[in-house]
Amino acid sequence: METRELTCIQCPIGCTLTVTIDGDAVHVTGNSCPRGEAYGKKEVTAPTRTVTSTARVRGGKLPRVSVKTRTDIPKEAIFPVMKAIRALDLEAPIQIGQTVLPDAAGTGVDIIATKSVEKE
Amino acid sequence: MEYHKLVIIGGGPAGLAAAVSAYDAGVRDLLILERDERLGGILNQCIHNGFGLHTFQEELTGPEYADRYVQMVLERQIPYQLRTIVADISPTRQILAVSQAQGAVTIQAGAIILAMGCRERPRGALGLPGYRPAGIYTAGTAQRLMNMEGQMVGKEVVILGSGDIGLIMARRMTLEGAKVKVVAELQPYSGGLKRNIVQCLDDYDIPLKLSHTVTQIHGKDRVTGITISQVDVNRVPIPGSEEYYACDTLLLSCGLLPENELSKSAGVSLSRITGGPEVSDKLETSVPGVFACGNVLHVHDLVDYVSEEAARAGRNAADFLTNGAETAEHVTQLRGENGVRYTVPQRLDIAHMEDSVTVRFRVADVYRGKNLVVYYDDKQVKKQKKRILAPGEMEQVVLTRQSFQGLEPVREIRICLED
Numbered sequence: 387m388e389t390r391e392l393t394c395i396q397c398p399i400g401c402t403l404t405v406t407i408d409g410d411a412v413h414v415t416g417n418s419c420p421r422g423e424a425y426g427k428k429e430v431t432a433p434t435r436t437v438t439s440t441a442r443v444r445g446g447k448l449p450r451v452s453v454k455t456r457t458d459i460p461k462e463a464i465f466p467v468m469k470a471i472r473a474l475d476l477e478a479p480i481q482i483g484q485t486v487l488p489d490a491a492g493t494g495v496d497i498i499a500t501k502s503v504e505k506e
Numbered sequence: 507m508e509y510h511k512l513v514i515i516g517g518g519p520a521g522l523a524a525a526v527s528a529y530d531a532g533v534r535d536l537l538i539l540e541r542d543e544r545l546g547g548i549l550n551q552c553i554h555n556g557f558g559l560h561t562f563q564e565e566l567t568g569p570e571y572a573d574r575y576v577q578m579v580l581e582r583q584i585p586y587q588l589r590t591i592v593a594d595i596s597p598t599r600q601i602l603a604v605s606q607a608q609g610a611v612t613i614q615a616g617a618i619i620l621a622m623g624c625r626e627r628p629r630g631a632l633g634l635p636g637y638r639p640a641g642i643y644t645a646g647t648a649q650r651l652m653n654m655e656g657q658m659v660g661k662e663v664v665i666l667g668s669g670d671i672g673l674i675m676a677r678r679m680t681l682e683g684a685k686v687k688v689v690a691e692l693q694p695y696s697g698g699l700k701r702n703i704v705q706c707l708d709d710y711d712i713p714l715k716l717s718h719t720v721t722q723i724h725g726k727d728r729v730t731g732i733t734i735s736q737v738d739v740n741r742v743p744i745p746g747s748e749e750y751y752a753c754d755t756l757l758l759s760c761g762l763l764p765e766n767e768l769s770k771s772a773g774v775s776l777s778r779i780t781g782g783p784e785v786s787d788k789l790e791t792s793v794p795g796v797f798a799c800g801n802v803l804h805v806h807d808l809v810d811y812v813s814e815e816a817a818r819a820g821r822n823a824a825d826f827l828t829n830g831a832e833t834a835e836h837v838t839q840l841r842g843e844n845g846v847r848y849t850v851p852q853r854l855d856i857a858h859m860e861d862s863v864t865v866r867f868r869v870a871d872v873y874r875g876k877n878l879v880v881y882y883d884d885k886q887v888k889k890q891k892k893r894i895l896a897p898g899e900m901e902q903v904v905l906t907r908q909s910f911q912g913l914e915p916v917r918e919i920r921i922c923l924e925d
């Protein structure tokens with residue numbers, strides 16, 4: 387049995403959650419609403435995050451374009467995805483929302499541009 | 507002299523939302539003046555997500571949120587001028603705008619909306635001891651260098667202050683391969699949002715040391731290390747508590763200050779607490795026809811509230827241009843007390859108010875289980891139990907016009923915390 391302490395981020399109260407993992411059974415205490423319980427369970431079983439970063443652009447009005455994962459990715463994929471973003475070498479123009487890297491680091495999630503970069 | 511009905515100083519989130527709502531309220535002769543090379547303001551460098559949950563019911567990054575408003579401005583063909591610095595505003599609403607393209611131009615405005623945003627508290631204002639080597643940045647400067655210009659500012663980092671930008675930069679630098687060794691916070695609580703503490707520090711095992719401050723900066727040419735010490739209840743460093751961290755970079759995230767040099771030249775009276783203009787429920791400053799919104803008025807936690815407030819400023823400026831100044835027969839003062847540090851607006855004209863007015867404020871400390879109470883003179887009109895209140899999160903109460911019925915004239919509205 388494993389016990390973890392987490393801070394709930396579903397609202398500003400920030401309850402301290404105690405999550406116990408016993409095989410397949412996950413039990414949350416310290417929460418004051420159902421959202422806290424759901425958050426606690428997800429955080430210990432399948433935590434996910436959106437990754438945002440920037441990628442190099444050539445020939446644009448800006449030297450970098452901001453990017454993000456289109457949806458959340460598993461937390462353990464954050465650094466592999468960052469590595470894939472760092473390897474990007476893009477060409478202007480880039481449109482906001484455009485896919486700049488499909489299926490980043492085998493997550494099945496695309497990297498998309500979050501701003502437009504016009505040609506210089 | 508050039509004339510425009512409405513001139514908006516600043517093309518960040520506040521200026522954009524104000525322009526859109528003034529246009530939608532019928533103002534056609536308007537102009538946005540922006541000093542940077544693109545619209546969107548600070549959002550352009552805030553590449554992280556978490557923006558827009560209130561405004562668009564989805565989670566956007568800063569540049570995406572800015573783009574939504576830029577598109578609204580473009581659709582309406584609202585004129586804007588980039589790379590233009592406003593050097594002066596007179597109490598008679600004359601604006602001196604300077605740009606490379608046009609030189610110095612004086613513009614007479616029928617109304618002005620101040621939307622210049624805020625600045626970071628710099629090292630000089632913090633009284634930090636030690637040398638003055640390279641490698642000391644405000645968190646926002648580091649953010650701009652990294653996210654806009656693609657320059658890494660350091661490899662081993664100590665951060666002073668746990669404001670949101672500092673927390674965001676702790677994660678950003680970690681993702682780019684830097685080692686963030688510690689975040690020191692002078693207060694016994696963090697000034698940042700909870701989700702940022704969890705997702706920017708806890709996720710990467712970056713320690714947050716509350717009640718700690720920098721007591722020595724080491725290094726002559728470049729930062730070589732930082733000493734931090736624990737502070738007592740009076741924020742005085744405790745001898746013997748020093749800890750040394752070898753690092754090449756110190757980031758400062760120690761608060762934001764509304765940028766009101768232009769407001770001062772216009773004769774606008776400023777609040778000593780917010781650092782921003784004192785405004786009416788119309789968001790009008792002490793100078794008739796000059797309105798203020800966004801971080802120039804008071805520092806916000808969420809951009810969504812900036813947009814909402816700025817839209818109100820835009821509507822009210824349009825109303826001023828159509829109907830002229832309203833002469834208030836009676837002005838009701840708003841006051842924060844017992845832990846409520848300030849209110850925005852600071853005054854209310856009940857006879858001419860909109861159906862409801864949102865009053866925003868911040869509290870002085872972390873409070874649990876307090877009641878948020880509103881008084882109209884001696885009459886208690888609202889009492890709301892609050893499980894938690896924290897200085898990092900902006901609070902609000904909504905006052906309706908109806909609630910004043912039969913009570914006029916109200917001399918003073920007090921918002922306070924009680925047990």
